[in-house]
Amino acid sequence: MRNIIIASTSTLHGSDYLDYILDELTHFFKNAQTVLFIPYARPGGISHDDYTKKVEIAFSKINKKAVGIHTFENPIEAIKNAEAIFTGGGNTFVLVNQLYKNNLVDVLKETITNGTPYLGTSAGSNICGLTIKTSNDMPIVYPPSFNTLGLVPFNINPHYLDPDTNSKHMGETRETRIKEFHSYNTPPVIGLREGSWLHVIDDSIVLNGNLTARIFEYNKVPYEVESGTQLNHLK
């Protein structure tokens, strides 16, 4: 009885943290009073405490409490006992490094697979895929592995960006980068645009939000799927 939201982003331009998805979260977290928050990705290097405060403010709007995993003496037990779990965005390498350091990768996978609702945004969504090899983040720390939870049989590319045809910058476009990924790896990649999320319930994986998503399969031309599309055939 898996119940997972894999969101591209936490924040839409011009609105508050998590605002765009709070209605959905009211329903998603309906059986939880307190959500265990994993602040390890530390966006902009902010402290675990400060990051958790930000989440507390957002969650208070839907009458939920947030408690940071860093406040528990035993984070493994904290995950096992959680009513629901949220991993926020920031730096994916930092997040994964800390998860491995605290030996949390296996217990997190097992707990979510057993049905504890899990919300991920950005870096917290990257780790739902097979690896972080399609992260957009700067590799500021060296984690012991790029392998992650594999809750879905593909990789996520959050904050998916279409090529800027006016740009004179010669850095690679996102599509070029994902094509390069497929020179060395075969799993599909889902490019999730801002405001899009995947809702995984048991074996169902459905795209939500207002925008289409871009699907990159090995040796295929990339294509768009509409919101509402069932994606459980991808692997």
Next chain:
Amino acid sequence: MRNIIIASTSTLHGSDYLDYILDELTHFFKNAQTVLFIPYARPGGISHDDYTKKVEIAFSKINKKAVGIHTFENPIEAIKNAEAIFTGGGNTFVLVNQLYKNNLVDVLKETITNGTPYLGTSAGSNICGLTIKTSNDMPIVYPPSFNTLGLVPFNINPHYLDPDTNSKHMGETRETRIKEFHSYNTPPVIGLREGSWLHVIDDSIVLNGNLTARIFEYNKVPYEVESGTQLNHLK
């Protein structure tokens, strides 16, 4: 007698491969007839052969030959015997992975330190720094280490991009990413804009090109330096 060019990019918008820096390279490679080319970064996943052909065409304009390191049975000897070396851009993780796989990191460092002229562009420049922790690339393969040649006592951020104040995209700006790097690492980072390069001669490290570069030092406000600035004090 080090002689190293660390360039942000190979190609300026609207001009051919290496065109913007060919005059400089005529002088830089004046004692070499053949340049050993390291094509491991494979931009867009192109083959080592195809990438080397692209370099051959550019180098023919200044009457130099290019020969790909992949054509040698013993790449270690190829580096030791090279008249000059050029590592092109592409994916930094792929490049570093292949350098480690072929056991080339130490010999490359030693050969360049002993005076063999070295040109790097983009990924080929990233490896001149201490680590690839300020690469912009997607981590499509997992290399055995992020540590690189350390030919300069800081890190490079090639293709440095100023924040787009009109953007509604919520991904991190380059400056934010480098600040995050400094939450976990203390070495300086040089943001090299397109068309800029560092010329390292012995202990001198001078910024070249038309644009300023942005310097990020640990616990300091980032600042700009003009072309012509000596940067050998940074560490």
